[in-house]
Amino acid sequence: xxxxxxxxxxxxxxxxxxxxxxxxxxxxxxxxxxxxxxxxxxxxxxxxxxxxxxxxxxxxxxxxxxxxxxxxxxxxxxxxxxxxxxxxxxxxxxxxxxxxxxxxxxxxxxxxxxxxxxxxxxxxxxxxxxxxxxxxxxxxxxxxxxxxxxxxxxxxxxxxxxxxxxxxxxxxxxxxxxxxxxxxxxxxxxxxxxxxxxxxxxxxxxxxxxxxxxxxxxxxxxxxxxxxxxxxxxxxxxxxxxxxxxxxxxxxxxxxxxxxxxxxxxxxxxxxxxxxxxxxxxxxxxxxxxxxxxxxxxxxxxxxxxxxxxxxxxxxxxxxxxxxxxxxxxxxxxxxxxxxxxxxx
Amino acid sequence: xxxxxxxxxxxxxxxxxxxxxxxxxxxxxxxxxxxxxxxxxxxxxxxxxxxxxxxxxxxxxxxxxxxxxxxxxxxxxxxxxxxxxxxxxxxxxxxxxxxxxxxxxxxxxxxxxxxxxxxxxxxxxxxxxxxxxxxxxxxxxxxxxxxxxxxxxxxxxxxxxxxxxxxxxxxxxxxxxxxxxxxxxxxxxxxxxxxxxxxxxxxxxxxxxxxxxxxxxxxxxxxxxxxxxxxxxxxxxxxxxxxxxxxxxxxxxxxxxxxxxxxxxxxxxxxxxxxxxxxxxxxxxxxxxxxxxxxxx
Numbered sequence: 148x149x150x151x152x153x154x155x156x157x158x159x160x161x162x163x164x165x166x167x168x169x170x171x172x173x174x175x176x177x178x179x180x181x182x183x184x185x186x187x188x189x190x191x192x193x194x195x196x197x198x199x200x201x202x203x204x205x206x207x208x209x210x211x212x213x214x215x216x217x218x219x220x221x222x223x224x225x226x227x228x229x230x231x232x233x234x235x236x237x238x239x240x241x242x243x244x245x246x247x248x249x250x251x252x253x254x255x256x257x258x259x260x261x262x263x264x265x266x267x268x269x270x271x272x273x274x275x276x277x278x279x280x281x282x283x284x285x286x287x288x289x290x291x292x293x294x295x296x297x298x299x300x301x302x303x304x305x306x307x308x309x310x311x312x313x314x315x316x317x318x319x320x321x322x323x324x325x326x327x328x329x330x331x332x333x334x335x336x337x338x339x340x341x342x343x344x345x346x347x348x349x350x351x352x353x354x355x356x357x358x359x360x361x362x363x364x365x366x367x368x369x370x371x372x373x374x375x376x377x378x379x380x381x382x383x384x385x386x387x388x389x390x391x392x393x394x395x396x397x398x399x400x401x402x403x404x405x406x407x408x409x410x411x412x413x414x415x416x417x418x419x420x421x422x423x424x425x426x427x428x429x430x431x432x433x434x435x436x437x438x439x440x441x442x443x444x445x446x447x448x449x450x451x452x453x454x455x456x457x458x459x460x461x462x463x464x465x466x467x468x469x470x471x472x473x474x475x476x477x478x479x480x481x482x483x484x485x486x487x488x489x490x491x492x
Numbered sequence: 493x494x495x496x497x498x499x500x501x502x503x504x505x506x507x508x509x510x511x512x513x514x515x516x517x518x519x520x521x522x523x524x525x526x527x528x529x530x531x532x533x534x535x536x537x538x539x540x541x542x543x544x545x546x547x548x549x550x551x552x553x554x555x556x557x558x559x560x561x562x563x564x565x566x567x568x569x570x571x572x573x574x575x576x577x578x579x580x581x582x583x584x585x586x587x588x589x590x591x592x593x594x595x596x597x598x599x600x601x602x603x604x605x606x607x608x609x610x611x612x613x614x615x616x617x618x619x620x621x622x623x624x625x626x627x628x629x630x631x632x633x634x635x636x637x638x639x640x641x642x643x644x645x646x647x648x649x650x651x652x653x654x655x656x657x658x659x660x661x662x663x664x665x666x667x668x669x670x671x672x673x674x675x676x677x678x679x680x681x682x683x684x685x686x687x688x689x690x691x692x693x694x695x696x697x698x699x700x701x702x703x704x705x706x707x708x709x710x711x712x713x714x715x716x717x718x719x720x721x722x723x724x725x726x727x728x729x730x731x732x733x734x735x736x737x738x739x740x741x742x743x744x745x746x747x748x749x750x751x752x753x754x755x756x757x758x759x760x761x762x763x764x765x766x767x768x769x770x771x772x773x774x775x776x777x778x779x780x781x782x783x784x785x786x787x788x789x
Contacts, residue, residue: 183788220608223788241505241610245497248608252601256516258523270512271609273505274497313605317497 170234173198173321173352179218179228181211181376188214190376191228198233198320199350201343203357203367205470207478211376212356213251216325219354220248233320244273247314251325251356253307257299261290261309264298265316274317284312289338303330311339321352328359340366364470372474374481380473387473393446395421396462397453404456411449419461424468509611513619514626521589521627530585534578534635538642541574545646560648567647568739571639572755575737578635579661579730580692586628586665587672587688593620594784595676595684603789617784621673621777628665633658640737649739657736660761663769664729668692670773671724674780677787695720699727725769732761 169175174196181189189211196202204212217223219230221237230237232246255264262281269276285291288308293301298309307330314322324343328336336359343353343366357363363370364384371381380387393411396419397404408414408423415422425442446465453460500508521527548563548570558566594617597603607613636658643649651657668688675684702717721728734757742756 217788222604222607224786240612241499241502243608243610244499246608246610248605250601250604250608252604254601255605256520256602258520267512267516268605268609271509271606271611272497273500273508273610310605 167195167197169195169231171198172196172231173200173233174219174354175229175231176215176219177229179215179230180226181214181218181223182226188376189218189225192373192376192378193228194371194378194381196321196352196354198352199347200369201347201353201355201367203355203363203370204373205357205360205363205370205474206373210373212373213325214376215373216323216354216356220246220323245317245320247316247319247322249307249310249314249322249324249327251329253310253330255298255306255309255313257297260295260297261285261301261312262294264309265312268313268316272317276316284315285309287315287342288312289335304332304335307331308335311342319351321354322346323354323356325356326358327355328357328362336362360469360471360474370470372477374478379477379481384470387470391425391442391465391467393423393425393442393449394462394464394466395423395450395453395460397421398459398461400458401456404453404458407449407452407456411445505610506612506615509615510619510622513616514623517593517620517623518627520593521623524589526585526589530581530631533581533585534638537574537577537581538635538638541570541639542642542646545570545643548647563647564649565739565741567643567649568651568737568742569755571643571649571651572734572738572757574639575636575657575661575733576730576755578639579632579664579733582628582632582635582661583665583668583692583726584689585631586624586669587692588685589627590620590624590669590672591676591681591684591688593624593676594673595679595681598677598787598789599681607789613785614781617673617677617781618777621670621780624669624673625666628669629662632661632665636661651737652740653736657733660729660733660736664726664733667725667729667769667773670776670780674776674783677780677783691724692726695724695727696730699731721765722768725765725772728761728765729769731757732765735760 169177172195174194176195177193179189179192180187192211192215194202194215204215206212214223218225218228219232219237220243221240232242233244235242256267259267262278262285265276265281265284269281282291282294285294288311290305290308290312293305298306301309307327311324311327314324324339328339331339340362343355346353347366347368353366355363355367367384369381369383370387372379395408398419400408400421405414408421412423412425415424425445442465446463450460450463545567548558548567549560551558551563597606603616607616637654640651640654671691672684672688675687678684679687698720699717702714702720705711705713705716717727721731734755738756743758
């Protein structure tokens with residue numbers, strides 16, 4: 148199946164609004180490039196995160212997501228490109244004044260206790276915090292009763308929870324979460340999801356790197372897909388997932404009937420199974436319920452027309468393309484031909 | 493929440509970061525096992541030397557009983573030996589503390605969330621260095637002073653320049669921990685500790701060899717000591733400290749042969765050498781900063 152990955156399809160380049168000047172964005176990156184020896188880990192990546200927006204970063208292992216994040220946060224020096232965080236050039240460490248970060252490799256001084264770790268990060272973030280503030284942070288991640296316990300005795304999941312609390316130190320306006328639920332149980336994952344949604348409500352921008360597509364689908368306003376260090380697709384979930392498809396089991400399909408099918412979208416045939424990818428026809432690009440209703444009407448008209456053209460219709464199934472389908476389609480296509488996908492900038 | 497984040501001036505931010513990290517490093521030193529190892533070794537050394545020194549006055553030798561003057565002279569030499577042990581314990585302890593505190597944090601990932609804070613990497617490194625300097629210096633001063641007091645109580649010997657001696661020992665520790673910090677930013681924490689210890693020992697041996705060369709008027713061999721004391725000033729500083737500890741009469745007794753003895757120092761340190769030590773520390777620290785600033789974390 149390659150239709151859901153057609154070049155020039157929905158993989159719309161993330162062209163920021165005119166109002167989105169680098170200074171007004173939470174994150175603005177332009178042309179970030181990093182080589183490790185001969186391997187190019189990140190190739191001319193440009194992306195932005197608006198204030199209060201939750202952006203998901205997706206891609207296969209080694210796609211360059213963590214390196215990209217590290218370049219944004221001054222942990223890895225880019226070979227080329229620029230970064231602005233909350234309107235300040237990334238080369239100035241104080242641009243990270245209100246930036247929280249949970250690294251993929253979450254480790255904290257094992258000889259400190261949880262409260263001391265938060266106190267340390269508060270001081271490094273130049274923020275004034277009371278003991279009560281720190282306790283509240285620990286409560287938010289379910290560690291309120293472990294404040295004075297040594298971090299070295301924490302389980303991995305607890306350390307990741309502590310990492311989340313650390314990322315929340317200093318009332319950040321931007322939080323970068325790199326695989327925030329990798330060590331958490333299902334309940335912990337739901338808690339993190341709720342936390343991200345709560346942060347968005349408070350106007351905090353979140354950049355979320357996660358392998359859990361469901362997680363990203365639930366909380367992200369926009370998704371950026373990286374493959375081999377490049378942005379291969381980016382857009383709102385509606386843009387990426389707006390595509391719907393209808394699968395029909397047909398017999399006696401004449402050329403006029405084929406023609407009729409093609410008026411709806413790109414057609415794939417597998418014996419008697421015809422799959423039609425329907426482009427998003429909605430005005431606002433939202434994959435909402437209204438949209439689905441209009442799609443229903445379209446499919447219904449299609450079936451009527453097909454019957455009139457003498458086609459035998461045995462089954463009709465309508466569905467929406469999932470983010471997983473999109474991601475897999477994009478990544479597989481990327482593996483097939485490295486240059487076929489269009490690069491968003 | 494009542495947290496408040498205000499943008500500090502660059503200077504305030506830098507000073508605050510350095511002090512925060514220095515304090516963290518000190519806390520790390522006191523909470524890690526290395527402090528206990530240091531305490532145990534130092535106490536053992538103090539106790540053993542206290543017992544040994546107490547045996548000196550009136551001790552029977554083949555040349556008869558030691559007079560109090562002779563025992564004081566011998567004590568001054570033995571004090572050099574014990575102080576060498578003490579300085580070695582502290583220097584190595586600090587070197588093994590310096591390696592993991594930087595290299596270990598880089599390796600484990602502890603640095604990630606810290607360096608992503610609004611901090612300059614150089615402030616983080618300088619904070620660590622400052623914390624280690626305070627730790628090493630305070631420790632060697634306390635342990636060294638305790639050792640001097642032990643000798644004073646047991647054989648009534650008091651070094652001619654105790655403060656200078658302690659200052660030079662502290663400087664020796666600083667030299668070694670700066671080297672360990674540089675190495676740990678380049679190689680693994682354990683390897684950096686071992687390399688530091690190895691270089692410390694090699695320089696001491698080179699110093700002894702150089703001394704023998706000088707005593708034998710062999711310029712080539714003597715140069716080994718001079719060159720090694722320039723490359724890694726730990727032994728040069730140690731010889732300066734010995735000179736400040738030992739009884740000046742020891743030199744008179746040994747005459748011109750003193751250079752051949754590893755625990756007797758013929759001359760005090762020149763101001764030029766001390767200036768070189770400061771320059772050496774600045775160079776190594778700058779290299780360390782450059783390496784730390786450039787690396788990917």
